[in-house]
Amino acid sequence: xxxxxxxxxxxxxxxxxxxxxxxxxxxxxxxxxxxxxxxxxxxxxxxxxxxxxxxxxxxxxxxxxxxxxxxxxxxxxxxxxxxxxxxxxxxxxxxxxxxxxxxxxxxxxxxxxxxxxxxxxxxxxxxxxxxxxxxxxxxxxxxxxxxxxxxxxxxxxxxxxxxxxxxxxxxxxxxxxxxxxxxxxxxx
Numbered sequence: 183x184x185x186x187x188x189x190x191x192x193x194x195x196x197x198x199x200x201x202x203x204x205x206x207x208x209x210x211x212x213x214x215x216x217x218x219x220x221x222x223x224x225x226x227x228x229x230x231x232x233x234x235x236x237x238x239x240x241x242x243x244x245x246x247x248x249x250x251x252x253x254x255x256x257x258x259x260x261x262x263x264x265x266x267x268x269x270x271x272x273x274x275x276x277x278x279x280x281x282x283x284x285x286x287x288x289x290x291x292x293x294x295x296x297x298x299x300x301x302x303x304x305x306x307x308x309x310x311x312x313x314x315x316x317x318x319x320x321x322x323x324x325x326x327x328x329x330x331x332x333x334x335x336x337x338x339x340x341x342x343x344x345x346x347x348x349x350x351x352x353x354x355x356x357x358x359x360x361x362x363x364x365x366x367x368x369x370x
Contacts, residue, residue: 262293273291303316
């Protein structure tokens with residue numbers, strides 16, 4: 183009888199240690215999965231383009247997982263996965279001198295152009311979800327979807343997104359946004 187009680191006590195103590203350890207290390211584990219890389223650049227350009235820095239971090243997480251050398255199958259480059267065409271356009275609009283597509287691998291250039299572009303899409307659509315959908319699928323697609331009454335009865339929001347990739351992208355960015363905001367709300 184005493185042996186059973188002792189085994190139960192040892193099991194309970196082990197469980198308590200594991201539970202407390204998991205609780206104490208959960209924040210550190212979450213911060214490892216959702217890093218605060220490029221903090222100063224994100225802060226600088228999110229302020230410049232009037233964006234929520236947690237949204238910028240969530241986009242970078244979704245686009246490249248913070249790998250500045252990332253290249254997509256469509257040749258989008260860097261942290262915020264900017265295409266060469268968008269990079270050229272953005273560099274011209276923001277006045278970057280001697281721009282080349284390889285500069286998209288530079289974190290500062292990429293975040294600058296990515297934030298400019300995201301801000302432009304927000305100005306165009308007036309809604310974060312629409313701006314994110316356009317960032318992923320293109321503004322022309324989002325404009326067409328808004329004109330389609332099956333996808334957008336109001337013409338102002340999307341009830342349906344025909345691209346599964348874009349639908350998943352929105353969920354991924356929204357989830358990352360909430361996590362970033364919870365983990366780092368006092369750090370910006």
